[in-house]
Amino acid sequence: VVRARDLTKIYDTGAVSVHALKAVDLDIQTGEFCAVVGPSGSGKSTLMHLIGCLDSPTSGQYWIDGTEVATLDDDALSAIRNHHIGFIFQSFNLIAQLDLVANVELPLIYANQHKNQRRHLALSLLEKVGLADRSHHRPNQLSGGQMQRVAIARALVNDPSLILADEPTGNLDSKTSTEIMELLTNLHAEGKTLVIVTHDPRVAGQAERVIHMGDGVIQWEGTGREY
Amino acid sequence: VVRARDLTKIYDTGAVSVHALKAVDLDIQTGEFCAVVGPSGSGKSTLMHLIGCLDSPTSGQYWIDGTEVATLDDDALSAIRNHHIGFIFQSFNLIAQLDLVANVELPLIYANQHKNQRRHLALSLLEKVGLADRSHHRPNQLSGGQMQRVAIARALVNDPSLILADEPTGNLDSKTSTEIMELLTNLHAEGKTLVIVTHDPRVAGQAERVIHMGDGVIQWEGTGREY
Numbered sequence: 001v002v003r004a005r006d007l008t009k010i011y012d013t014g015a016v017s018v019h020a021l022k023a024v025d026l027d028i029q030t031g032e033f034c035a036v037v038g039p040s041g042s043g044k045s046t047l048m049h050l051i052g053c054l055d056s057p058t059s060g061q062y063w064i065d066g067t068e069v070a071t072l073d074d075d076a077l078s079a080i081r082n083h084h085i086g087f088i089f090q091s092f093n094l095i096a097q098l099d100l101v102a103n104v105e106l107p108l109i110y111a112n113q114h115k116n117q118r119r120h121l122a123l124s125l126l127e128k129v130g131l132a133d134r135s136h137h138r139p140n141q142l143s144g145g146q147m148q149r150v151a152i153a154r155a156l157v158n159d160p161s162l163i164l165a166d167e168p169t170g171n172l173d174s175k176t177s178t179e180i181m182e183l184l185t186n187l188h189a190e191g192k193t194l195v196i197v198t199h200d201p202r203v204a205g206q207a208e209r210v211i212h213m214g215d216g217v218i219q220w221e222g223t224g225r226e227y
Numbered sequence: 228v229v230r231a232r233d234l235t236k237i238y239d240t241g242a243v244s245v246h247a248l249k250a251v252d253l254d255i256q257t258g259e260f261c262a263v264v265g266p267s268g269s270g271k272s273t274l275m276h277l278i279g280c281l282d283s284p285t286s287g288q289y290w291i292d293g294t295e296v297a298t299l300d301d302d303a304l305s306a307i308r309n310h311h312i313g314f315i316f317q318s319f320n321l322i323a324q325l326d327l328v329a330n331v332e333l334p335l336i337y338a339n340q341h342k343n344q345r346r347h348l349a350l351s352l353l354e355k356v357g358l359a360d361r362s363h364h365r366p367n368q369l370s371g372g373q374m375q376r377v378a379i380a381r382a383l384v385n386d387p388s389l390i391l392a393d394e395p396t397g398n399l400d401s402k403t404s405t406e407i408m409e410l411l412t413n414l415h416a417e418g419k420t421l422v423i424v425t426h427d428p429r430v431a432g433q434a435e436r437v438i439h440m441g442d443g444v445i446q447w448e449g450t451g452r453e454y
């Protein structure tokens with residue numbers, strides 16, 4: 001699914017350059033379950049944004065499903081994001097002016113899905129994450145963990161083949177974390193490719209493969225059995 | 228420090244009322260270290276906001292340092308917040324248009340602190356949380372865990388006697404979590420009162436007292452030794 005060679009990302013912010021990724025090579029096969037761990041600031045979210053085609057690398061090459069991403073125009077990139085990739089952001093990225101149903105159905109609008117079917121799918125996912133009774137609320141009327149669950153529902157609504165989850169359980173209590181991880185591991189069992197950034201050893205412990213990042217590089221790889 | 232009787236909070240949002248807190252009684256003594264745990268949506272952040280005078284209860288009574296909060300005018304409330312309470316928000320609440328130093332020094336501006344001293348204090352706290360080299364960056368140029376650390380620095384800059392921390396380690400890796408917890412427990416050892424909402428058993432395990440919330444009430448209390 002994902003093939004990256006020499007991915008580098010430098011944020012150039014005036015006086016200080018931040019070298020967030022340093023010539024990273026990464027291969028992720030279809031159907032794999034990877035966790036990505038590492039210290040705060042080590043480049044995990046940056047890597048996830050590049051894999052998810054939400055940002056461009058400063059240099060390096062990246063292929064998704066055999067196509068080099070640099071050769072794709074904006075429409076083709078949007079199509080990949082909206083049809084194939086579900087992204088659970090670390091900061092949720094919910095839209096404050098929309099209610100929960102509208103937030104969850106948003107990827108389907110971009111995919112030109114029919115309105116009734118969009119709403120039905122969005123509501124069924126809100127039910128799966130335990131928030132159907134709040135569907136007409138807005139994000140600022142929710143707790144931290146509740147917002148996270150809406151973000152998860154939205155990431156899954158377009159039935160993506162690649163799920164990128166950046167700290168999906170960080171704001172959740174143990175029981176809700178377990179429920180969300182069951183949801184995600186069931187999707188992996190159905191054949192989805194799953195990449196999860198996590199600080200939680202219990203989550204990393206469920207992955208087949210664990211990528212350890214530090215200071216903008218992949219320092220070493222292990223397996224979930226180490227947890 | 229804190230005395231609450233029958234604290235109730237109902238969010239009335241059109242068709243649905245959310246009963247976030249249900250007649251909660253709570254006493255916290257000066258110098259105490261409490262953790263607050265419980266499922267997502269159980270009322271922890273709501274309780275913290277009421278304790279920190281950031282919101283008003285629907286009903287109930289609340290005294291801080293012996294003064295009933297309902298009798299205080301806005302200036303007196305602001306004085307308490309700015310001089311005595313440090314708040315680490317679950318969502319950081321950093322100001323996007325300000326750089327990190329300006330974010331951290333903000334409580335001191337409200338306290339009419341002299342500019343040079345403000346900046347010196349802000350910079351020394353940014354150093355304590357490992358971000359002095361990024362002081363002129365803005366929040367959107369930081370990782371999730373880095374934003375959290377700035378929020379912690381800001382909460383501590385006015386040397387508050389009561390520290391309310393809502394999930395201070397949720398976005399942090401294990402090593403940085405340990406460093407932040409050492410910082411906070413050292414402050415407790417100096418006599419500060421510390422109330423931490425957490426989903427992390429390692430953090431709850433360090434508290435003397437652990438308050439278990441569920442469905443808008445305090446269900447039971449325990450101690451950190453259970454962890």
Ligand SMILES: Nc1ncnc2c1ncn2[C@@H]1O[C@H](COP(=O)(O)OP(=O)(O)OP(=O)(O)O)[C@@H](O)[C@H]1O
Binds near residue numbers: 399
């Ligand atoms: N938009 C940006 N502009 C400038 N620097 C940035 C930007 N985004 C991230 N950075 C910097 O790049 C580095 C890597 O950030 P990244 O968000 O990838 O870290 P992370 O591993 O996800 O950390 P965390 O565990 O705290 O979420 C950090 O030093 C961060 O401050």
Ligand SMILES: Nc1ncnc2c1ncn2[C@@H]1O[C@H](COP(=O)(O)OP(=O)(O)OP(=O)(O)O)[C@@H](O)[C@H]1O
Binds near residue numbers: 245
């Ligand atoms: N501004 C608001 N308007 C309406 N409802 C709200 C508002 N803030 C919180 N709520 C609701 O009140 C209940 C308690 O929320 P609160 O944020 O206190 O929970 P929490 O225990 O902090 O949860 P989490 O662990 O997810 O952060 C939730 O059902 C939440 O949706």
Ligand SMILES: [Mg+2]
Binds near residue numbers: 046090166371372
């Ligand atoms: Mg991150």
Ligand SMILES: [Mg+2]
Binds near residue numbers: 145273
């Ligand atoms: Mg909360």
